Amino acid sequence: MADLFDRLKAECAADWHAYTDHAFVRGLADGSLPEAAFRHYLTQDYLFLIHFARAFALAGYKAKTLDDIKRAKEGISAIVDVELSLHLSYCEKWGIGPADLTDLPEAVENMAYTRYVLERGMAGDLLDLHIALAPCMLGYGEIGKRLAADPATRRVGNPYLEWIEMYAGEECQNACAEEREYIASLADGIGEARFNELSRCFRDATRLEIGFWQMGLDAVRT
């Protein structure tokens, strides 16, 4: 049976496809993405993740139960202890350190997305916030899993394999499965009007994801 995540994706199927099958993603899969595009994306993503860790901290504040607080803590930990290490490891190879990263001017696409999510969380409740966060976490989990399972994905000599493997990895996949169940439980019993509100937020965050990939590609457009 379709769960909440399936229903939200179905409501914005074209946008979801444009996000998860973006040219940037195809470039990661076959290794053809220009390094400068990936570098721009990844350095902005470092800043992005700091704001997303703040959003999970806000989820802790909006929590109603101890379990909600644990979920918020796990969200922060997944970013701070796992995901950001990947970013720092790529950046180290390029000679870019943490201080250089925090000095970077934020791209407008980055500001739009991160502040949108924080605003949804501040104006709404815990469910609004987790729905605004869902395309990020669950989308990358879906992309990583698909690319890792696709025999057409280039393995040998693909500089982006580490990226793919992290999002396809057990730790990330388990976190996604838990988040998926969690949002369904938070939304248990909602009516059509509330679903429509959440659906709009999910679609908007998905559109902001598309913009984030495009920002990476646009960095190398001549």
Ligand SMILES: Cc1ncc(CN)c(N)n1
């Ligand atoms: C823009 C973006 N979206 C999602 C993720 C996966 N947490 C990410 N690192 N960056």
